[in-house]
Amino acid sequence: MSILNEISENLQKGKAKVVKQLVQQAIDEKIPVEQILDEGLLSGMSIIGEKFKNNEVFVPEVLVAARAMNMGASLLKPLMAEAGVTAAGKVCIGTVRGDLHDIGKNLVKMMMEGKGLEVIDLGTDVAPETYVQTAIDQGCQIICCSALLTTTMCEMENVVKKANEAGIHDKVKIMIGGAPVTQSFCEQIGADCYTPDAASAADAAVAFCKATA
């Protein structure tokens, strides 16, 4: 098995220390950084994402795989800047105002990072103005909002309103999700994209960033 396959396989098993060692070995063997990232780490995370979408693996497996990915990526990050590897796009993500649930939001973040996106994590209880100002200041292509409560999902409409008021909604897409959120709610509030799970959210975000590149 090639070292890149070994990285992918061990990442899927959540073996963070092994992944880190293999990534270091790949660097020492002068395998290009982009190849280690794409064919090792991102390939493994993408397989986990698909399995998660199909209910073949569950939250704990995704979390350990993401931890392994982060450990491997930490070795690549300084080299990526030198090699001129750029992120596939930039997004900001947060759980909406009044809502403290962050497990789903964190999964979406991990899947997006696993697809090569740069993700600014605003945390939980995020005010509509904060999403919009971050998107402006950091040049994000997408604002991602998560909500788990029927009493807080209405904050997503305020994010859309603030983005419209700031005049950025023609350039910045607003993606929404979380257990109580639906496609019809997305259409009703004028958001751009609803996805039911973290893997589809990452796929949709990458597709949008590619379309606007």
Ligand code: B1M
């Ligand atoms: Co809360 N809670 N909770 N809770 N909690 C729910 C959501 C609830 C359904 C439980 C219940 O009553 N059956 C209920 C909501 C009812 C409703 O609104 N109709 C509820 C309630 C009422 C509350 C409190 C009000 C309870 C109280 O204090 N009386 C309180 C509110 C606090 C607040 O936020 N202000 C509260 C508190 C908590 C804890 C702090 C104890 C804890 C949160 C810990 C944390 O997140 N760090 C908690 C938990 C864990 C839950 C349950 C059990 C699990 C939620 C979860 O993490 N699911 C939940 C009941 C349940 O769902 N069984 C419940 C796993 C996670 C992976 O799923 O976040 O849906 P989810 O993410 C999915 C998709 O939705 C999607 O991707 C993910 C995976 O693929 N997704 C996106 C998520 N965001 C996305 C964004 C996207 C795209 C996809 O694009 C941007």
